[in-house]
Amino acid sequence: MxxxxxxxxxxxxxxxxxxxxxxxxxxxxxxxxxxxxxxxxxxxxxxxxxxxxxxxALADLAPAPTASQVPAPVGEPTAEQRVLAALAHVLGATTLFLGPLVMLCTRARRSPYVRRHIVEALNFQLTLLMVTVVTFGIGAIAYAVSWIVCGVAALLALAGTPFRYPFTLRMVR
Structure with a gap:
C-alpha cells in the first residue's frame, strides 16, 4: 500500500x-x-x-527572472566594458588584489565579460600573494614579471579578447 x-x-x-x-x-x-x-x-x-x-518565505515576492527573461549580451563587448575589464588588470598590478576585489564587489554584475576579467585579475593577484607568503618573500620577484603580464592582459581586454593568466589558482569563480 x-x-x-x-x-x-x-x-x-x-x-x-x-x-x-x-x-x-x-x-x-x-x-x-x-x-x-x-x-x-x-x-x-x-x-x-x-x-x-x-x-x-517567498509568498509575496515576484518569481526570480528566468534565463529566457534576462536578455543575453550579444556580440562584442562595449567600449565601457572593455575599459572596465582592462582597469581590473591595471588595478591588480598597482594595488595587488585590492583593486580587483573592490571591482568585483561594485562592477561585476555589469556584464559577464567584465566579471570574467575581474575574477581572472583577482585570482592572479591572490596566487602571487600566496606564492610570496609561502616562499617567505622570495616570490616577490614574480611581481616584477607580473607588471608585464598585467599589461598584456589589459591590452587584450581593451581589444575585447578573453584572457587567462598562466599558472594561476582559480579560487574565485
Missing amino acids: TISTPPGALRVSAAEREPIVDRLQQAFAEGRIDKEELDLRLHLAMTSRTRADLDA
Whole structure:
C-alpha cells in the first residue's frame, strides 16, 4: 500500500534552501524588502522543515527572472566594458588584489565579460600573494614579471579578447 504525501508536506534539504536564500538576498538588493524583513525571512527559510514552510518565505515576492527573461549580451563587448575589464588588470598590478576585489564587489554584475576579467585579475593577484607568503618573500620577484603580464592582459581586454593568466589558482569563480 502506497501512502501519498502532499508536495507541501515533503521535507526540504539544505540544497533546496539555497535558491530561496539567494532569491531573498536578491529581493533585498532590489529594495523589495528591508533588512528586518530579510532577517525574518532568512530565519524562516533556514528553519523550515517542509516545502510549504519554505514557500512561505517567498509568498509575496515576484518569481526570480528566468534565463529566457534576462536578455543575453550579444556580440562584442562595449567600449565601457572593455575599459572596465582592462582597469581590473591595471588595478591588480598597482594595488595587488585590492583593486580587483573592490571591482568585483561594485562592477561585476555589469556584464559577464567584465566579471570574467575581474575574477581572472583577482585570482592572479591572490596566487602571487600566496606564492610570496609561502616562499617567505622570495616570490616577490614574480611581481616584477607580473607588471608585464598585467599589461598584456589589459591590452587584450581593451581589444575585447578573453584572457587567462598562466599558472594561476582559480579560487574565485
